[in-house]
Amino acid sequence: MGDNLLLSLDSPETSNNDNEQFVTEQKRIDDSLDRSRLAAEQAVAAARSIQSSAEELRNVVDGELVTAQRRESHLRRSLSRQEAKLATKSSEYHALASQALATSSRLEQRIAESEEARATLAMELSNALDRIAELESILEGRASHRASLGSSKLHHCAQCDQYREELENAHKKIHAYETTIEQRTTAAQFSVEELANSLANQKRLEAEKKAMKRIHEEEIQRLQNEIEEKDALLAQFNEQLIAANDEVLEIHESQVKESKLRACGMSGVSDTSAVRADEENEVLKSRIYELEEETQILRNAMETDHQAQMEKADDINILRDELDLLQRKHERAEMIITQLKRLLMGISDVCLTGTERVNTAWDNPEADQIDNALDMTVGSKRIGFY
Incomplete structure (x- = not known):
């Protein structure tokens, strides 16, 4: 009976302690539930913010991709225009070549028309050489005759002076021909050197044009x-964003499920589980911060790439202008070279062999009897030298 009395005396205090402990536990559970709900709401808000930033970044990336594709299309159209322009210039060059051939034909016709005059001049030169030989023979005969007569018979001979004057004039004429030949030879050599330099410049311009085309192709590939x-x-960032969204949704679903269990009185959450929830929230926040930092890094990288692309576009425009200038110089050099080729055709051989022909005609006594001693063949034409 004493034991029952003692139990009855202790029961109210024990009941009060249990009630207080239950109230405290319930309050702690409610606080933990509020913190979990607040953390879940913050995680959802952060996930929505990340998703909004990702959408904005995706739009920016799409815009950059569209801009890059437009720039690539523009470069391809520019390359096509350049190729069309080169084809047009090539056709113009062929037209100029045809015109030059026609001019060459007209020059050959004029050469054929002037053959008669050149032959006449060659005949005059041959006659002059014959006259020189005849005068020298006459003078030698007069000198031997005067030597045979003796000093007492010597007298002034006006005809001999005339012969000497004619002989001197003939020598002057030959010297003038030699001077003309030397001048033409020098001019031909200078023209040949200019032609060689023009050909070297043409090769250099062609190499520069090929280099510019290669740079253009490399820029398109880049x-x-x-x-x-x-x-x-962008695909990698989308994968990371999807993974982060899945993680946030999974945590949110687990917290909602746990909250429902607590509301039904079936929760057994302790201080350890609350700490674990806080740690998961911290991990989620750190993950959100990392994603935001990666997003900012990606934006900075895209801004840097955009700036570099704008600078490269300016460089491409400068290179395109230089290419146009080089093409114009190349066309002008081709025209000059074509004209030089047509104008100097055969002149070098004529000038280089002219001196030899004159020396041969002067030194060879038998050449005096040949009317066309100075004639020569240039290509398919036989012309007289003068």
């Missing part, structure tokens, strides 16, 4: 590689 890299980077 833009294509940048577009592929941005596509891969």
